[in-house]
Amino acid sequence: MKMTEPKLIVHGGAWNIPDKYDKAHLNGVQAAIEAIYPKLQSGMTALDAVEGAVNMLEEDPTFDSGRGAFLNEIGEIELDAMIMDGQNLDFGAVAAVQNLLNPVSLARKVMENTEHTMLVGKGAMIFAKKMGFKELSPEALLTDRELKFFHKIKNDPSFRSELPFEFNPMDTVGAVAMDEKGNIAAATSTGGTARKLQGRVGDSPIVGGGAYADNQTGAVSATGWGESIMKVVLSKTVCDLFKTNNSLKAAQTGITILKNRVNGMGGVIGINNRGDYAFAYNTPKMAFAFVNEQAAIEAHIKYQF
Ligand code: ASP
Secondary structure, three states: OOOOOOEEEEEEEEEOOOHHHHHHHHHHHHHHHHHHHHHHHOOOOHHHHHHHHHHHHHHOOOOOOOOOOOOOOOOOOOEEEEEEEOOOOEEEEEEEEOOOOOHHHHHHHHHHHOOOOEEEHHHHHHHHHHOOOOOOOHHHHOOHHHHHHHHHHOOOOOOOOOOHHHHOOOOOEEEEEEOOOOOEEEEEEEOOOOOOOOOOOOOOOOEOOOEEEEOOOEEEEEEEOHHHHHHOOHHHHHHHHOOOOOHHHHHHHHHHHHHHHHOOOEEEEEEEOOOOEEEEEOOOEEEEEEEOOOOOEEEEOOOOO
16 A cells, blocks of 8 residues: 655765766756656655666766766775665675676675675675676776876875865765655665775765665765764764754755764755655765655756745
């Protein structure tokens, strides 16, 4: 029986998106909603919906996740992802995995096929093989855009990993869904930050940092400067704020805490347990899309609050 109208919101990163990339970002987030929302309406679970939406964004070279990810300090791609089920707080995460197009699907396998919650690096890759994931060549995930950017910043002594949020590309992806049974889920997937040290793991696969989902409060996916997001456990913080604030106020307060407490930068999307959307960011832009009350898709990159 249908108990609630499903909800779906996705993001494609919060940063200073150059105007020339606006269209690709808007198209990407809109396409994910167009493909997945009808399935949610036909009974797809929130967990399948966030995985499916994030898979699409991982495969779109516009974004810093799966194909199109940043290169680390030695020119390699290392990916992080997590997925969380608000029914029982189960989650799965992977970090520093390589040559996989859909790390969020591996994170789901960790959640459902192991007694653990997080696998990293070599062990995660061995598990991926066991689960039948296709290991791609490193070039398969590489874009010319990121190769050029890597060469540009490689030896620049003034470059800092948080700077791209103000000046350069940054496109972690995420999704939050509520299905017709009222269950909530969240997922986030990223290539991390540009020129990161080998083995650097950001907020995206950290429970409560890059995502959180709890049917009792709501679910959130975060994006932005991971080192700052982790310090304030941003996604869990916003979920807790859902208890006493309307959804938009909770998201805005989370971003204010990020800024005031640790001088952080980023954005969040979410859905509270009543099915209300949440979004906020303090970067110049954040690409996101959702299905509104009139059942129309709204895609935004510079939202007028
Ligand atoms: N939060 C991600 C990280 O720090 C990057 C991003 O959101 O674009 O790894």
